[in-house]
Amino acid sequence: MSDLQRRWAKAKLKAAMPGLNELDEEAGGGGDESDSGTTTRSLSYSITSENSSDAPPFPDDDSSSASSSSVSSTGTVIPSPARALFARPLGIPSARTLDPIPWTTYFERELLLPSPADPTLTYHTYLTSPVGKGPLFVTHHGAGSSGLSFAVLSSEIRKRLPTAGILSPDARGHGSTVAPEDPLDLSLPVLSEDLYQTIMFTKEAMKWPELPPVILVGHSLGGAVVTDLASSGKLGASLLGYAVLDVVEGSAMDALTSMQTYLSTRPVRFGSLREGIDWHVRSRTLRSAVAARTSVPALLVQQGQGQGEESWRWRTDLARTQPFWEGWFVGLSKKFLEAKGGKMLLLAGTDRLDTELTIGQMQGKYALQVFPEAGHFIHEDLPEKTAIALVDFYRRNDRSALVLPPKVSELLAQGKKV
Missing domain, CATH: 3.40.50.1820 (Alpha/Beta hydrolase fold, catalytic domain)
Known part of the structure; x- marks a missing residue:
C-alpha cells in the first residue's frame, strides 16, 4: 500500500473509530511523524520552485510549447500519466544548458x-x-x-x-x-x-x-x-x-x-x-x-x-x-x-x-x-x-x-x- 493510500485509510478509520487516536499515541505516533516529514519536504520544495530567483524560466529542451510559455507559469506543475505524481521535480537546470553552441x-x-x-x-x-x-x-x-x-x-x-x-x-x-x-x-x-x-x-x-x-x-x-x-x-x-x-x-x-x-x-x-x-x-x-x-x-x-x-x-x-x-x-x-x-x-x-x-x-x-x-x-x-x-x-x-x-x-x- 502506498503512503497516500495509507494516510487516506487512516483518516477514514479515525473518523469512524475515535479511539484510534489513543492507540496511535500509545504506539508513539511514529507513522504520523514520517508522514508529516514527507509533506513538509514537498511543500518546502514547491515554495522554493515558485519563488526562488535562481530558478530559470526555461526548460532544458526547446520544444514549441516551452518557447511559448510565460514566466508567470514557471511554478505550475501539471501531472501527466507518464510522470510520477509525487516524484521530486528536476529543479534548476544544470549549467550545461547555458553553454554556448558552436x-x-x-x-x-x-x-x-x-x-x-x-x-x-x-x-x-x-x-x-x-x-x-x-x-x-x-x-x-x-x-x-x-x-x-x-x-x-x-x-x-x-x-x-x-x-x-x-x-x-x-x-x-x-x-x-x-x-x-x-x-x-x-x-x-x-x-x-x-x-x-x-x-x-x-x-x-x-x-x-x-x-x-x-x-x-x-x-x-x-x-x-x-x-x-x-x-x-x-x-x-x-x-x-x-x-x-x-x-x-x-x-x-x-x-x-x-x-x-x-x-x-x-x-x-x-x-x-x-x-x-x-x-x-x-x-x-x-x-x-x-x-x-x-x-x-x-x-x-x-x-x-x-x-x-x-x-x-x-x-x-x-x-x-x-x-x-x-x-x-x-x-x-x-x-x-x-x-x-x-x-x-x-x-x-x-x-x-x-x-x-x-x-x-x-x-x-x-x-x-x-x-x-x-x-x-x-x-x-x-x-x-x-x-x-x-x-x-x-x-x-x-x-x-x-x-x-x-x-x-x-x-x-x-x-x-x-
Missing part, C-alpha cells in the same frame, strides 16, 4: 571574403552549400544581431528540404565582418550592396558556375535590406522571391521613438557569456534557450581578460547607428509591394500591418503569415514554423517544378494540328 553545429563552413575594391573591408559569412539544383536561402539579420541569428532556422530548413543551402552573413559593424568604423556607414544602400557583394564573392569562392535559385530572407533591418536588393534587380532571374520577418514601415517608424529608451534598459555588460545568454531568455528577448545559446555569443565581446574581472560588452553599439534608423525603413512598404519576385511577410501580430500593406494583402500581392505566440525574433522563437513557411514559399515559387506547354512552332514542326 556555429559548426549548423553550418558546414565560414568564409572570409576580402573586398578587392576596399582592403579595409572583409565580409564574414556562414555557409551550407546547396545540393544539386537546390535553392540558396540568403539571410540578413537585424540591427545588433549576427548571421548566427539564423543558425537554428537553417537546421530546420535542411530537415525539410535537404538540398537547400543557407548563406548567412554578418553585416558590417556586426559579428566578424571587418569594416571601417570611422566613419561608420550603415546606410541602406551600403548594406544592400554589401549583401549583393557577399553573394557574388561566395559564388566565386565556391566556384559555382552560376547562382543557385535564391530566396532572400531578412529580419527587421534585414527585411529592409533584402527588399532593397530585390527591388534593384541585380540578382536577375536567379531571384525567386524574398521574405521579410516582423518589420513593416509604419510600425518600424513608430518604434524608433522608443528605441533609445529600450537601449537604456539593457545591461551595459555581463560577467560571462552564460550571464548574457541567461539575460536574453529571462527578459524574453529570445524565447528559445537553444537559440540564445547559439546566437548570443556572437553579440558580445570580451573585455578585461586576465585582469581578475571578466566582462563582456555588446559588440555593436546600437546607439551609434541612430543616424541611419529612419533611412532604413522610409518607403519600405511601397518597395516591398513593387519589387519583382514572390513576396512573403511573417509577423508576430497583425497590429504591425500598416495601411499600404493591408491593402496589398487584400489584393493578394504577397503571402502573409502571423505567429502571435512569437516575439520580435520570430525565426529564433519558432524556427520550426518559420522553416515550414519558408520551404512552402520556395516550393510555390520554384520555376523548375513548372511544366510549360509546348510552343506552337514546335507542334507545327512535329506535323501536329494546332
Whole structure:
C-alpha cells in the first residue's frame, strides 16, 4: 500500500473509530511523524520552485510549447500519466544548458571574403552549400544581431528540404565582418550592396558556375535590406522571391521613438557569456534557450581578460547607428509591394500591418503569415514554423517544378494540328 493510500485509510478509520487516536499515541505516533516529514519536504520544495530567483524560466529542451510559455507559469506543475505524481521535480537546470553552441553545429563552413575594391573591408559569412539544383536561402539579420541569428532556422530548413543551402552573413559593424568604423556607414544602400557583394564573392569562392535559385530572407533591418536588393534587380532571374520577418514601415517608424529608451534598459555588460545568454531568455528577448545559446555569443565581446574581472560588452553599439534608423525603413512598404519576385511577410501580430500593406494583402500581392505566440525574433522563437513557411514559399515559387506547354512552332514542326 502506498503512503497516500495509507494516510487516506487512516483518516477514514479515525473518523469512524475515535479511539484510534489513543492507540496511535500509545504506539508513539511514529507513522504520523514520517508522514508529516514527507509533506513538509514537498511543500518546502514547491515554495522554493515558485519563488526562488535562481530558478530559470526555461526548460532544458526547446520544444514549441516551452518557447511559448510565460514566466508567470514557471511554478505550475501539471501531472501527466507518464510522470510520477509525487516524484521530486528536476529543479534548476544544470549549467550545461547555458553553454554556448558552436556555429559548426549548423553550418558546414565560414568564409572570409576580402573586398578587392576596399582592403579595409572583409565580409564574414556562414555557409551550407546547396545540393544539386537546390535553392540558396540568403539571410540578413537585424540591427545588433549576427548571421548566427539564423543558425537554428537553417537546421530546420535542411530537415525539410535537404538540398537547400543557407548563406548567412554578418553585416558590417556586426559579428566578424571587418569594416571601417570611422566613419561608420550603415546606410541602406551600403548594406544592400554589401549583401549583393557577399553573394557574388561566395559564388566565386565556391566556384559555382552560376547562382543557385535564391530566396532572400531578412529580419527587421534585414527585411529592409533584402527588399532593397530585390527591388534593384541585380540578382536577375536567379531571384525567386524574398521574405521579410516582423518589420513593416509604419510600425518600424513608430518604434524608433522608443528605441533609445529600450537601449537604456539593457545591461551595459555581463560577467560571462552564460550571464548574457541567461539575460536574453529571462527578459524574453529570445524565447528559445537553444537559440540564445547559439546566437548570443556572437553579440558580445570580451573585455578585461586576465585582469581578475571578466566582462563582456555588446559588440555593436546600437546607439551609434541612430543616424541611419529612419533611412532604413522610409518607403519600405511601397518597395516591398513593387519589387519583382514572390513576396512573403511573417509577423508576430497583425497590429504591425500598416495601411499600404493591408491593402496589398487584400489584393493578394504577397503571402502573409502571423505567429502571435512569437516575439520580435520570430525565426529564433519558432524556427520550426518559420522553416515550414519558408520551404512552402520556395516550393510555390520554384520555376523548375513548372511544366510549360509546348510552343506552337514546335507542334507545327512535329506535323501536329494546332
